[in-house]
Amino acid sequence: MRRVREVIVVEGRYDKNALRQVVDATVIETRGFGVFNDRERLALLRRLAAERGLILLTDSDGAGFVIRNFLKGAIPREQLKQAYIPDIPGKERRKAAPGKEGKLGVEGMAPEVLLRALERAGATFEDGALPEDRDPVTRVDFYELGLSGRPGSGARRAAALKALGLPERMTGGAMLEAVNLLYSREEFVRFVQQNIAD
Numbered sequence: 001m002r003r004v005r006e007v008i009v010v011e012g013r014y015d016k017n018a019l020r021q022v023v024d025a026t027v028i029e030t031r032g033f034g035v036f037n038d039r040e041r042l043a044l045l046r047r048l049a050a051e052r053g054l055i056l057l058t059d060s061d062g063a064g065f066v067i068r069n070f071l072k073g074a075i076p077r078e079q080l081k082q083a084y085i086p087d088i089p090g091k092e093r094r095k096a097a098p099g100k101e102g103k104l105g106v107e108g109m110a111p112e113v114l115l116r117a118l119e120r121a122g123a124t125f126e127d128g129a130l131p132e133d134r135d136p137v138t139r140v141d142f143y144e145l146g147l148s149g150r151p152g153s154g155a156r157r158a159a160a161l162k163a164l165g166l167p168e169r170m171t172g173g174a175m176l177e178a179v180n181l182l183y184s185r186e187e188f189v190r191f192v193q194q195n196i197a198d
Helices: 013-020 032-036 039-052 062-074 111-121 139-144 153-164 172-182 185-195
Strands: 007-010 027-029 054-056 080-082
Touching: 007 013, 007 039, 013 027, 013 111, 027 039, 032 039, 032 062, 039 054, 039 062, 039 172, 054 062, 062 080, 139 172, 139 185, 153 172, 153 185
Parallel strands: 007 027, 007 054, 054 080
Antiparallel strands: none
């Protein structure tokens, strides 16, 4: 399985599942139109775009292009690559009827079609030796670092969010997701210990 450096942005979880069977990559969902009102998710996408670059891979229907155009306006052009799937009539297996436009979405594409779309978009494939899997930051780590479940944890979490350059309104769960995408466990623990006062 080929590893992709950029973060791939798709509409939903079935698209994410399809991609995970084709490439080793970080895949983030927009949750459909949910990204329009989710400031935390948009801030996370901007941060990931700056750090690793994004590849947009939405369905080829009207809704997919609305989401794509929204993100094109929200993310700097040089941090964004565009991957397109072809218009193929049909319906996904899990659906009783085809979508409004009668086209297959990302989840219905054959693996080779998805891989070709990423190649055409200019995805950075990191072939060869893969880096070792890193230990994730966990909820237990948050507790032990005083970021959750303790007196003053809300203030510590707010201070950590600010120091990390993440949105201040981010929930604990969203923060956990973000730090696992951006940092190793060791880096994050060291950062909090050195930069967040007790």
